[in-house]
Amino acid sequence: MNLKWLLVRRITLVALACFLTGSAFVLYETVREAKGHNSALAELVGRQLELQLSRIDRSTDIAKRFPDWDIITTYSLLPGQCVELSGHDGKTQRSSCGGMDNASVTTPKWFLQAYRTFVGGNLDAVWPVSYRGVSHGTVAASLNPAETAAQAWSTIAPLMLLSAVLVEALCLVTYMIVVRALQPAEEILSGLNRLARGDLGCRLPAFRLSEFNRISEVFNALTDELGKVTSERADLAGRLVDTQEQERRHIARELHDEIAQKLAALNALAASIRTVAQRDAPELVAEARQLEEMASGAMKSLRRTLTYLRPQEIDDLGLIQSLKDLVDQHNKISFGRTRFSFETTAEMEQLRAETSAHVYRIIQEALTNASKHANARNVTVQLNRLPDADPVRIRLSVVDDGVGRDGDERGSRALGWGLIGMRERVLALSGKFAAGPLPSGGFGLQVEFPTALRSA
Ligand SMILES: Nc1ncnc2c1ncn2[C@@H]1O[C@H](COP(=O)(O)OP(=O)(O)OP(=O)(O)O)[C@@H](O)[C@H]1O
Ligand SMILES: [Mg+2]
Numbered sequence: 001m002n003l004k005w006l007l008v009r010r011i012t013l014v015a016l017a018c019f020l021t022g023s024a025f026v027l028y029e030t031v032r033e034a035k036g037h038n039s040a041l042a043e044l045v046g047r048q049l050e051l052q053l054s055r056i057d058r059s060t061d062i063a064k065r066f067p068d069w070d071i072i073t074t075y076s077l078l079p080g081q082c083v084e085l086s087g088h089d090g091k092t093q094r095s096s097c098g099g100m101d102n103a104s105v106t107t108p109k110w111f112l113q114a115y116r117t118f119v120g121g122n123l124d125a126v127w128p129v130s131y132r133g134v135s136h137g138t139v140a141a142s143l144n145p146a147e148t149a150a151q152a153w154s155t156i157a158p159l160m161l162l163s164a165v166l167v168e169a170l171c172l173v174t175y176m177i178v179v180r181a182l183q184p185a186e187e188i189l190s191g192l193n194r195l196a197r198g199d200l201g202c203r204l205p206a207f208r209l210s211e212f213n214r215i216s217e218v219f220n221a222l223t224d225e226l227g228k229v230t231s232e233r234a235d236l237a238g239r240l241v242d243t244q245e246q247e248r249r250h251i252a253r254e255l256h257d258e259i260a261q262k263l264a265a266l267n268a269l270a271a272s273i274r275t276v277a278q279r280d281a282p283e284l285v286a287e288a289r290q291l292e293e294m295a296s297g298a299m300k301s302l303r304r305t306l307t308y309l310r311p312q313e314i315d316d317l318g319l320i321q322s323l324k325d326l327v328d329q330h331n332k333i334s335f336g337r338t339r340f341s342f343e344t345t346a347e348m349e350q351l352r353a354e355t356s357a358h359v360y361r362i363i364q365e366a367l368t369n370a371s372k373h374a375n376a377r378n379v380t381v382q383l384n385r386l387p388d389a390d391p392v393r394i395r396l397s398v399v400d401d402g403v404g405r406d407g408d409e410r411g412s413r414a415l416g417w418g419l420i421g422m423r424e425r426v427l428a429l430s431g432k433f434a435a436g437p438l439p440s441g442g443f444g445l446q447v448e449f450p451t452a453l454r455s456a
Contacts, residue, residue, distance in 0.1 A: 007178055030151050057131065
């Protein structure tokens with residue numbers, strides 16, 4: 001829930017609580033007053049009757065006239081108010097009621113119902129009539145609940161209307177004030193979202209409120225710093241992988257020029273020993289052949305190492321063909337358990353040499369990971385240009401339908417070097433990198449980077 005609605009809700013709740021307290025107070029006062037009226041009436045009538053009894057006792061009045069109910073006419077009964085005299089047997093001897101006021105008709109039913117439930121007949125008052133210790137019945141005064149409810153309602157209804165109008169106005173004003181006051185917060189939030197999406201060029205404007213202005217200054221300073229650090233990191237990562245690439249080339253060259261030459265010489269020597277031995281010492285032929293096979297076996301594994309260290313094919317065959325060969329190799333060694341496929345477009349051939357090397361290495365590691373960890377049926381490599389992106393952006397994805405992630409996740413270091421290396425290469429390309437299990441199952445690698453294409 002956002003702050004605007006939270007405040008509006010709180011204000012409404014507080015206003016409702018105030019209104020309920022006010023209504024309860026009005027109700028309480030109405031009830032107290034009604035009860036007071038009843039008590040006063042019951043006492044007055046009771047005392048008048050006791051006075052008549054004393055007159056009868058002093059023979060200034062006659063017993064047959066008791067109770068002299070005409071006294072009631074001297075009191076003006078409230079609308080809905082009744083007074084009655086009951087004998088010892090509980091039977092009503094005399095009673096009188098005031099007429100009902102029409103106001104009670106307009107009281108809503110729910111209010112009347114609630115009134116009856118909470119107040120009920122608690123308003124009645126009784127006065128025992130006695131003279132010289134002899135009881136002559138009781139006077140009871142009561143008020144029709146519909147009438148007292150109508151009275152309470154006539155006070156509460158305008159209060160309710162006023163509260164509703166006030167609350168509505170208050171909520172509206174609060175909402176508008178909060179919307180205005182939070183405008184900078186909206187801008188800060190959208191700036192943070194842009195930053196989270198990787199837009200390091202985003203800056204916040206100056207704000208009128210000093211607190212927000214301070215946030216804006218700190219945000220801008222941090223974004224500047226982040227931009228600087230990110231570009232330095234990308235630079236560093238670029239130099240790191242370039243150095244690594246150079247080192248690999250150097251090792252590959254040394255291996256090729258030193259060991260490969262010597263292995264070739266060894267092979268030739270073994271062949272010549274075999275030829276001579278066939279004529280002069282046939283018992284040495286088998287050993288010479290063994291030597292020959294060992295030399296050519298070592299040559300083969302050296303070639304594989306050389307290909308890994310420096311995929312010559314990129315220079316000779318181009319990126320697309322080299323990647324196709326790489327995918328074929330994986331298809332071959334998986335013996336049909338996993339089907340590796342590769343989709344791309346011809347313009348990927350126009351990627352610059354360093355970019356092609358990074359792309360090749362990233363796909364190489366992703367395919368090795370899929371073979372090692374995924375146990376997948378299908379692995380798909382896609383390398384395409386993003387449509388309508390200016391400058392040109394390339395999207396690379398390697399997706400499999402395997403286990404998603406190995407069971408043995410052992411903390412960050414245990415993740416190995418492959419993903420770290422890929423991330424560094426993507427950083428060197430100033431691109432975005434994401435790798436992890438997919439919600440639909442399997443593992444996915446998504447890379448996106450800007451680039452410039454060589455003219456075809
Ligand atoms: N395609 C995949 N399917 C399932 N899990 C994967 C996949 N690719 C990577 N992982 C998981 O991510 C972890 C990190 O991969 P990473 O390439 O960094 O390390 P590694 O392959 O274990 O070791 P290294 O690459 O250093 O030889 C792996 O150990 C594995 O658990
Ligand atoms: Mg790996």
